[in-house]
Amino acid sequence: MTRPVLLIGIGTLLVAGTAAAQSMHAYSTMRQWHGETRLTTTIDFAAGTIRLAPADESILYRLTLEYDQERFHPVSQYVTDGHRVTLGLKPVGEWSLRVPSQQQLGQSASIALSPVVDLGLDATFGAVDAELELGGLQLTTLALRTGASRVVVRFSERNKTPCRTASFAAGAAELKVYGLGNSRCREVRLEGGVGSVMLDFTGAGTTDSRVHLMMAAGELTLRLPRTVGVRMAIEKSLVRFEPKGFTRRGNEYFSANYGRTERSIEVELTTSFAGLQVEWGD
Amino acid sequence: MRSHNYVALALLPSLLLAGPSFGHDRVGEDSRAFELIRSLFRRAPFPLAHTHRATFAPGHTTLVLHLDNNSELRLTLADGRLFIDDDPVGVYLPGGGLEAAWHDLVAEAARLPTPAVVHLLQTWSPDSVPQGEARTAKSVREAAESVDAPVFTTSRPQLLDPAGPGGFTIDVGDLTDPVSLEPLLRQAARLASAALRVSVPEGTAYLGDFSVGSGEVVEGHFLVLKGTADMYGSLRGNLVTVDGDVVMHPGAIVTGDVLAYNGQVVALGGEVTGEIRTLSPLGSPAAAVAPDVQTLSPLVLALRRAAGLAGVFFTLGVIGFGMVIFARHNLEVVSDTVSNSFGRSFLVGLIGQLLVLPTFGMLVVGLILSVVGVLLLPFAVIVFGLLAVLAVLVGFLAVAHAMGETYTRRRMALGATIGSPNSYRYLLIGLGAVSTIWLAWVVFGWVPVAGQVIQAAAILMTWLLGTVGFGAALLSRAGAREQFSGRLLPPEAMTDEYLWATPQYGVSAIKRPAAKPPKSDS
Numbered sequence: 115m116t117r118p119v120l121l122i123g124i125g126t127l128l129v130a131g132t133a134a135a136q137s138m139h140a141y142s143t144m145r146q147w148h149g150e151t152r153l154t155t156t157i158d159f160a161a162g163t164i165r166l167a168p169a170d171e172s173i174l175y176r177l178t179l180e181y182d183q184e185r186f187h188p189v190s191q192y193v194t195d196g197h198r199v200t201l202g203l204k205p206v207g208e209w210s211l212r213v214p215s216q217q218q219l220g221q222s223a224s225i226a227l228s229p230v231v232d233l234g235l236d237a238t239f240g241a242v243d244a245e246l247e248l249g250g251l252q253l254t255t256l257a258l259r260t261g262a263s264r265v266v267v268r269f270s271e272r273n274k275t276p277c278r279t280a281s282f283a284a285g286a287a288e289l290k291v292y293g294l295g296n297s298r299c300r301e302v303r304l305e306g307g308v309g310s311v312m313l314d315f316t317g318a319g320t321t322d323s324r325v326h327l328m329m330a331a332g333e334l335t336l337r338l339p340r341t342v343g344v345r346m347a348i349e350k351s352l353v354r355f356e357p358k359g360f361t362r363r364g365n366e367y368f369s370a371n372y373g374r375t376e377r378s379i380e381v382e383l384t385t386s387f388a389g390l391q392v393e394w395g396d
Numbered sequence: 397m398r399s400h401n402y403v404a405l406a407l408l409p410s411l412l413l414a415g416p417s418f419g420h421d422r423v424g425e426d427s428r429a430f431e432l433i434r435s436l437f438r439r440a441p442f443p444l445a446h447t448h449r450a451t452f453a454p455g456h457t458t459l460v461l462h463l464d465n466n467s468e469l470r471l472t473l474a475d476g477r478l479f480i481d482d483d484p485v486g487v488y489l490p491g492g493g494l495e496a497a498w499h500d501l502v503a504e505a506a507r508l509p510t511p512a513v514v515h516l517l518q519t520w521s522p523d524s525v526p527q528g529e530a531r532t533a534k535s536v537r538e539a540a541e542s543v544d545a546p547v548f549t550t551s552r553p554q555l556l557d558p559a560g561p562g563g564f565t566i567d568v569g570d571l572t573d574p575v576s577l578e579p580l581l582r583q584a585a586r587l588a589s590a591a592l593r594v595s596v597p598e599g600t601a602y603l604g605d606f607s608v609g610s611g612e613v614v615e616g617h618f619l620v621l622k623g624t625a626d627m628y629g630s631l632r633g634n635l636v637t638v639d640g641d642v643v644m645h646p647g648a649i650v651t652g653d654v655l656a657y658n659g660q661v662v663a664l665g666g667e668v669t670g671e672i673r674t675l676s677p678l679g680s681p682a683a684a685v686a687p688d689v690q691t692l693s694p695l696v697l698a699l700r701r702a703a704g705l706a707g708v709f710f711t712l713g714v715i716g717f718g719m720v721i722f723a724r725h726n727l728e729v730v731s732d733t734v735s736n737s738f739g740r741s742f743l744v745g746l747i748g749q750l751l752v753l754p755t756f757g758m759l760v761v762g763l764i765l766s767v768v769g770v771l772l773l774p775f776a777v778i779v780f781g782l783l784a785v786l787a788v789l790v791g792f793l794a795v796a797h798a799m800g801e802t803y804t805r806r807r808m809a810l811g812a813t814i815g816s817p818n819s820y821r822y823l824l825i826g827l828g829a830v831s832t833i834w835l836a837w838v839v840f841g842w843v844p845v846a847g848q849v850i851q852a853a854a855i856l857m858t859w860l861l862g863t864v865g866f867g868a869a870l871l872s873r874a875g876a877r878e879q880f881s882g883r884l885l886p887p888e889a890m891t892d893e894y895l896w897a898t899p900q901y902g903v904s905a906i907k908r909p910a911a912k913p914p915k916s917d918s
Contacts, residue, residue, distance in 0.1 A: 138677070139575075139675065140464075140675070141674065143671055143674075144673075145670075145672070146668055146672070183575065190671065190673070191572060192671060387764065
């Protein structure tokens with residue numbers, strides 16, 4: 115009796131297992147560069163892995179996707195008037211609370227953006243593993259919002275144009291930003307949730323930076339270049355902060371070389387429960 | 397002989413489940429069922445070669461197949477050796493028969509479509525070559541056999557006549573959302589033949605290879621089915637290929653958008669002022685698009701759901717057996733709580749569900765407000781989550797246990813001989829009973845309206861049982877609070893043996909030794 119029942123079960127499992135539908139699709143879209151001077155890019159990516167890097171000079175933008183067509187819909191809309199493009203992957207149907215499946219996390223996107231146009235970049239990520247290489251672009255503004263994501267942003271090369279603002283909003287995320295010194299951003303903003311954030315201000319830039327940080331209950335690490343003068347104004351509660359290399363005056367902390375360097379960083383930090391660390395780099 | 401019976405039994409579910417779908421199109425459904433069974437024994441799909449490149453250079457001749465998993469298969473003959481992906485795997489005599497045959501093959505590959513090249517490689521067997529070179533050729537064949545090719549059937553180039561009013565129409569004037577266009581393109585690919593009539597508003601449909609010559613200027617949108625679009629001249633409109641590539645040659649201009657469905661856009665030069673898009677299903681041969689959920693047959697749908705149900709049953713069974721082995725006492729106490737206090741368990745379970753999130757919030761806030769608590773927060777969150785899941789799981793299994801126990805005891809009370817009435821049996825019977833509710837949905841879930849009603853009923857019943865189990869687990873503190881299950885009866889009356897083996901009524905009950913009266917203090 116037991117054996118037939120077992121075999122019936124195995125048979126059912128095998129037969130139905132092969133009947134599983136395959137809904138993964140490959141999608142790509144690109145636009146050649148036809149002399150445009152600026153591009154406002156909005157990226158909205160719900161779940162999966164995403165990579166972003168500079169494109170060839172002949173390309174204005176390119177998106178390559180592998181996605182689950184049952185649950186997601188690729189987005190690529192270009193508005194010629196104003197040179198605005200929206201790229202990404204949005205959920206199909208109404209908004210609902212969903213735990214991404216393994217297949218959705220297997221989704222991937224690769225985006226390449228022109229290095230010869232003034233670029234405004236506004237990216238929103240859901241449950242995403244993201245690596246963004248923004249070095250070598252002409253980035254004028256950057257806004258990055260992340261949900262339950264792991265995001266690494268790099269400015270491996272110097273930004274080709276001064277950047278007004280780089281703002282980051284990290285939820286339950288792990289966010290690491292390397293080489294903000296190369297970004298040439300005059301203002302850096304961070305709203306951190308309960309995740310871990312690392313901001314690395316090293317790089318070859320000479321632009322003074324104002325940094326506004328609000329961190330709720332996560333872990334914040336600031337990597338500061340030794341050659342730059344730093345002033346930190348901190349409003350904190352329930353946080354112990356005794357950074358090395360700083361002199362304290364009230365709620366303000368000054369690096370030893372503050373006021374005597376070509377480049378300076380002014381940090382305003384508000385936090386309640388966040389762990390705060392400062393590292394010195396070159 | 398017996399084993400054949402078992403195999404037949406193993407396939408029985410598929411035949412039984414096929415029942416509802418057999419009807420007006422018996423032959424089609426039969427072949428689909430056999431295709432399904434055949435798919436059991438089919439090998440895993442190999443990567444598809446979508447393009448290839450042939451290279452002649454001093455000292456080496458190379459053929460590269462570009463695969464859809466972003467890798468490539470590189471076959472090179474150089475310096476008397478065959479390299480596959482840069483690994484030496486065979487030898488040949490420079491200037492010999494194998495090298496000459498390889499040169500012929502690569503030259504042929506330069507003008508053939510990729511599927512034909514894959515086929516050439518898979519059947520490549522040069523004549524009159526020494527044994528060592530024959531082994532090298534075999535290595536090439538074996539490497540090529542690990543690759544599939546799209547089964548494009550390039551048709552004789554021809555213009556397709558437009559369909560009549562209300563006929564098959566594909567509007568390729570707006571390509572901003574190719575996904576919404578995909579069903580139509582897929583349909584067109586399936587129907588593609590010289591007899592197909594399809595209308596393209598402000599455009600033209602072609603079957604087979606299509607080209608715009610150098611210096612030529614054409615107007616309107618073009619839909620090319622099962623063919624490559626070679627662009628040398630100018631097109632003022634959109635261009636769409638289905639099961640074929642778009643090749644932009646130097647000097648070509650397309651002033652609209654380009655879409656290759658199930659194909660590639662090969663940019664050798666030229667200019668596209670609009671968007672260049674590609675879209676294709678992954679993991680299936682290019683011409684055979686897998687059905688999506690909405691178009692699954694009732695048989696396949698039922699089989700998928702049956703597999704899911706079997707998986708859940710198996711998983712719960714394994715967890716339940718583990719509990720019987722390692723925490724039998726707790727399981728039995730929760731199970732007794734379900735049996736003896738069903739209504740209270742349900743109420744407690746209901747209230748517990750409502751209070752889970754507020755409790756969690758209070759816990760988090762409480763911990764955050766204390767310095768030590770902040771450190772404990774991550775652990776507390778994990779532990780809270782685990783406890784909640786554990787309570788639901790243990791409760792649900794306890795309900796199954798209680799159902800099985802009740803059923804077994806009743807049968808025994810009616811005189812049935814049960815081989816071994818134990819917790820394993822109770823669990824299996826209980827889980828089987830719960831699965832039966834869902835089995836109805838598995839079999840009849842495809843029926844319009846009734847399917848949804850059955851599904852709703854199954855969800856409701858499962859939620860009810862889960863709530864009762866959750867409540868029982870809370871009441872009995874996951875089986876640690878033993879006395880609860882006996883709160884309405886004296887402790888000795890709570891044993892299974894007492895309740896089920898001791899007659900409560902009739903002659904036997906009268907002859908039963910009377911319980912000792914409680915001692916009076918006076």
